[in-house]
Amino acid sequence: MTEEPETPGTTALTDEQRHAQKMAKKKAARDKIMATKTDEKGLIIVHTGKGKGKSTAAFGMIFRHIAHGMPCAVVQFIKGGMSTGERDLILSRFSDVCQFHTMGEGFTWETQDKARDIAHAKAAWEKAKEMILTPGISMVLLDEINIALRYDYIALGEVLEFLASEKPHNVHVVLTGRNAAEGLIEIADLVTEMEMVKHPFRSGVKAQKGVEW
Numbered sequence: 001m002t003e004e005p006e007t008p009g010t011t012a013l014t015d016e017q018r019h020a021q022k023m024a025k026k027k028a029a030r031d032k033i034m035a036t037k038t039d040e041k042g043l044i045i046v047h048t049g050k051g052k053g054k055s056t057a058a059f060g061m062i063f064r065h066i067a068h069g070m071p072c073a074v075v076q077f078i079k080g081g082m083s084t085g086e087r088d089l090i091l092s093r094f095s096d097v098c099q100f101h102t103m104g105e106g107f108t109w110e111t112q113d114k115a116r117d118i119a120h121a122k123a124a125w126e127k128a129k130e131m132i133l134t135p136g137i138s139m140v141l142l143d144e145i146n147i148a149l150r151y152d153y154i155a156l157g158e159v160l161e162f163l164a165s166e167k168p169h170n171v172h173v174v175l176t177g178r179n180a181a182e183g184l185i186e187i188a189d190l191v192t193e194m195e196m197v198k199h200p201f202r203s204g205v206k207a208q209k210g211v212e213w
Contacts, residue, residue, distance in 0.1 A: 042138070042171040043189040044163055048146060048180035051194030058141050058174045059086045065139050066094045073099040073131040077124045078144035078177075080104055084213040099137075101127050104144070121153035129162060132171055139172040146177025149184070156181050163187060 013021070045061075047054040065072040074090070079102060090098050103124035104117075125148075131140045148154050160183050167173060175184065185191050207213065 040170075041189075042167065042169055042173070044167075044187060045172065045174045046146075046180050046184060046188045046191045047174065047176045047194065048178060048185075048191070049194035049196075050178060051196040052199070053194050054176040054178075055143050057192070057194075058143065058176050061139065061172075061174060062086075062090075062098060062141055066090070066097050069097060070139070071097055071137045072139040072141070073134070073137055074101065074141045074143060075124055075128045075131060075145075076102045076104055076143040077121055077148045078104040082213065085210065099131065101131075103127060117151070118153045121148040124148070125154045125159070129166075132162075132167055132173060138170060139174065141174045142176070144177045145175050146180045146184070148177075149181055150177075150179045156183055160184065160187060 045058075047058055059074075062072055062074060074087075076087075087100055087102065090100050101124070104120050124145075128140065128142050128145070131137055145154075145159075149156050149159065163173060164187055175188075180191070201207075
């Protein structure tokens with residue numbers, strides 16, 4: 001690409017000046033776009049996909065809420081009583097801001113009791129609805145609910161109906177887990193699919209403290 005010739009009688013711009021002008025134009029364009037974004041509402045946020053980081057990213061938003069002193073809640077649908085960094089930290093230091101409910105007993109191949117898994121998932125959904133409808137709570141993380149939906153432990157139609165018609169306007173709901181249902185993706189405001197490129201497990205590396213939990 002050839003540079004445009006300088007206007008006769010003007011001083012050539014330095015690289016720094018050209019960069020400043022370019023960034024000023026970008027800022028003006030961005031400010032114009034941002035000026036049109038005035039709505040504020042509670043979002044339905046879905047983290048799905050085969051890659052790692054779905055719950056991790058969701059907990060990042062929970063910790064943002066905690067940092068701002070904004071009441072929030074976590075309901076874990078699948079994960080059982082195993083100690084995790086997020087839960088231990090929240091329960092020990094931030095339980096006044098964030099309610100934490102671990103309702104599952106682990107993945108179904110561990111419990112090997114479908115009836116019990118279904119009962120726990122339904123109890124978790126009841127707790128989730130309670131948290132979403134609790135006045136003052138502005139974000140609820142439904143961790144691994146997509147797994148419970150995939151196995152039909154809870155009815156997708158019931159979840160979609162509740163989110164569409166009963167979720168308070170100002171409450172954010174974050175739903176994580178692989179294989180998010182198409183219906184959930186359709187009603188969501190924000191959907192992120194984590195794509196796996198490489199995973200240490202395939203090289204014989206086990207899950208590690210501080211990384212996976």
